[in-house]
Amino acid sequence: MTVRATLDPLFEPLRIRDHVIPNRLVNTPHQTNLAEGGLVGDRQIAYYEAKAAGGVGMIVTGGWAAWRRTWTSPAANLATHPDAATGQRALAEAVHRHGTLLVGQLHDSGRQGSSALSRQPLLAPSAIADPVVREVPKEMEKSEIRDMVRSHAEAASRLCEAGWDGVEVFAAQGYALAQFLSPQTNRRTDRYGGATVAERMTIVLEMVDAVRRSIGSGPLLGVRINGHDMVAGGLEVDDARQVAVMLTETGAVDYLSVSGGSNENHPGWIPEMGREVGTFLPWAGRIRAVTSLPVLVTSRIASREVAEQALTEGRADLVGMTRALVADPELPRKLRSRDDGAVRPCIACNQGCLGNIFAGAALTCTINPGAGRELDRPRPPEVSRRVVILGGGPAGLQAAVRLAERGHTVTVHERAQEVGGQLALASRVRSRAEIGRIVPWLRDRAELLGVRVELESDMSAARLADDPADVIVLATGSRPSTDGFTSAIPGVRRLPGVGLPHVGTVHDALAAGLELPRRAVVLDDDPHGHATSMAEHLGSQGVHVVLVTRSLTAGWWAGPANAHPLHERLARADVTIMTATWATRIGEEHVDVRSVYGDFCSRIHDVDRVYLATGNVAENAIHDELVASGEGRPVIRLGDCRAPRRLDNAIWDGWNVSLEEGGHR
Incomplete structure (x- = not known):
């Protein structure tokens, strides 16, 4: 598979079939919300071309709906749209200008989608509601399964006819095909269900066969799989190894892309900054040990060190980066020239990228506001001042x-x-x-x-x-507010007791250095994460923490992008959370609280310290x-x-x- 050896493993080309990937760095699939009525437009072309110009070896696009039944928004691409060919061809030409390969992931959400656009029921192997979407899907009939397979084959054919280098079948992260693979979400008793991985692989194998026949022997065909579902009752790494072996044995697949997670730990496949780097490397390595196919691994890989580790330790053949290339599309060129310090670092905050997508807006980046705005004209030269x-x-x-x-x-x-x-x-x-x-x-x-x-x-x-x-x-x-005011109880301008010596702001406590109390209360009316960070920080060091928030959930700042890992950490830190509650008075050794929505009142006893996180003042x-x-x-x-x-x-x-x-x- 290797074309030639170089001193730098990241920039060693890789040959797959007749395709040569110029280096081992891959822009992995992600939704951009840059489509226009389901079609590729100039903004989307500019977004991907910037990555190709930055030197990435291969781009795998994400969010290309394989059929109308799983198309969720006009801002998402519909691969089979009757007018899609022109834009898809233009995108391929733009990417190929820079020597980068272009592959399209065929997307089908299954129960993890949205029926808002289609007004039709979501389709899934079994009628089990997704834990995030919470809409009961329709159990797919065999005719609908045939339609899904046929649509994926058609979508693949259209992309390759438009000059793309290949396609990727999506069987991971709790989406449609992964729902068939998991015993947790597939309770079918027909040929598409069963107690074993081999039985539940039926539709994936049919999909791979149909797609390969539709695109012929030339284009690349990859499959994204989970290394682990990361949820009880789901696939584990030994199951993933079996899936990899079965895909290898088809002779139709060219590479495997290893991810992980499902909506039960949403979005575990896009780990935020609190998770370990190289999250899926251990699973990728175990999968690579049982397949002759090149293995692509992704998630929380944003530096030369982690990327090289994946290659030199034999855990992967290709390294996927998504957010790192959103933060700095020129990352590959900078690494190639050994200018690592010039790389704008991804901080894995999930705000501008994932947060914007969840809000229905176009992707951008917290630390790179130019992401998604590549067509914005540079400002004209200014008089030096x-x-x-x-x-x-x-x-x-x-x-x-x-x-x-x-x-x-x-x-x-x-x-x-x-x-x-x-x-x-x-x-x-x-x-x-x-x-x-x-x-x-x-x-x-x-x-x-x-x-x-x-x-x-x-x-x-x-x-x-x-x-x-x-x-x-x-x-x-800005400076932290110190009056304890919350708009949930607007009639109280200043919380009684905020002037006591054991009361202070989270900001001041971190700045001065913490003397750990025995029992603390953190008051949370905070759009910035200060309250939950302090509660987690104290709790992880053995402090008994009560987090009192006026919101229906602690850490509303986190949104759906970061809420799940945040609450996992708060639980590990043994933080007690009182929601829809606020303080009415702080005493010498207690805090009185009441329900925001009712008359319930209680007292938190034996309090050593009270920390305010109640917003800031300009x-x-x-x-x-x-x-x-x-x-x-x-x-x-x-x-x-x-x-x-x-x-x-x-x-x-x-x-x-x-x-x-x-x-x-």
Whole structure:
């Protein structure tokens, strides 16, 4: 399979049939919501071409619905759309211009889909509701199974006729074919069910055969499988090894792509920053041991070290990256040139990528706002100016980088001993450590561009009056609210007892260093994850923690992208959670609470410490002083000092800073 040996295992070509993948890095399937009425449009072409131009060896597109019955949104692609050929051909041409192979994953959600577009029942092997979608599907009749197989074959044929290099059958992650494979979701008694893996493989083998016959012997045919379902009653790694052997024996399959998980641990196949890197490497290695096919492994692989480990330890032949290439499409070129430090690091936060998709919006990236916006025109050249930025948090650092890239002379003043703002504190919690990885990257990038960063520099309006800057940029952030107010009980402006000495904010506690209490209460009305991070941090060190939240669930900030792993960690930390509840009074050694929706009241006894996570207040003192002094130079605000929001908002503000238009106010 290997074409030639090189000193760098990541950039050793791989031959499969008559196709040569120029290196071992693969852009793995993911939904983008960049389709237009189900068709490939210019934005989607630009998105994938940027990855091809960045040097990735193969792109496997995701979210290409194989038939209308599983098409969930006009923003998702429909491979069999009657007008799809033109766009699909244009995408292939764009990717091939850069020597990258293009493969299309054939998507069928089964019970994990949505009936909103089709208005038809979801289809699944058995009428068992998905734990996330919670819609009871229709058990597929044999005629519907035949339609599904035929549609996949047609979709595969259309993509290959449009010049694509191959297709991938999707039998993983709890989607349609995986539902047939799992004994947990397949209770059929006909030829498509059964007690053994071999019996439940029937439809997968039929699908592989039909697709291979439809595309002929030339194009690639891969199959994505689970290394483990990660749920009781599902497939385990020995079952996955049997699946791999059976697929190998068909002689029709060219490679296996190893993933894992299902909607019971949604979305376990897109592990967030609290999960271990190389999540599926152990399972991929065990599967590779029983097959002669090349094995592609994915999930939580974002660095040279982990990617090389997968190859050199014999666990995989190809390394899949999704979020890492969203964060930096040029990652392969940078690794090839040994410029690893220039790679914009994925922090696995699942906000801009997965979070946006769940919200029905187009994919973007928290730390790379240009993702999904490759067609946005670059700003015209600006007259070089001297810019002073107050605040070395993510908004200030990102603004410094963007302005320096445009030729401005930039100085950043940060009053703390280190840059990073609130990220520097958040990253002190073990499961949130990676959120801080963007800080050194921005700092190093800024310094490389000639930005001067002054630490422990507390600029005032008076000092700014003597600064020679032409433009003032304020990225002064926000400070934690200390009054205990919650909009769930709007009549109480200040929570009684918040001034007691054992009460403080999560922010202040992390900044000062924790003296572990015996029993703590964390009050959660927080859009940023501070409350749950503190509760987890304390609980994991043996502190008895009661997390009191006004919401129906703790950590609503996490959304569907991160909620499952968050609550797993809170459970492991033995955190007690009181939902739809808020404090009415904090006493010397107790906290009185009441239901947000009723009259239920109770008291939490023997409390040593109370931590507030009740949102933030914009830090605008310097801005107000400048306005009052009649400052004549442009004053631009970015990030939390405009309004306390999320990390992606701060980065976005810095990315889009404009001096010519007067910037943000």
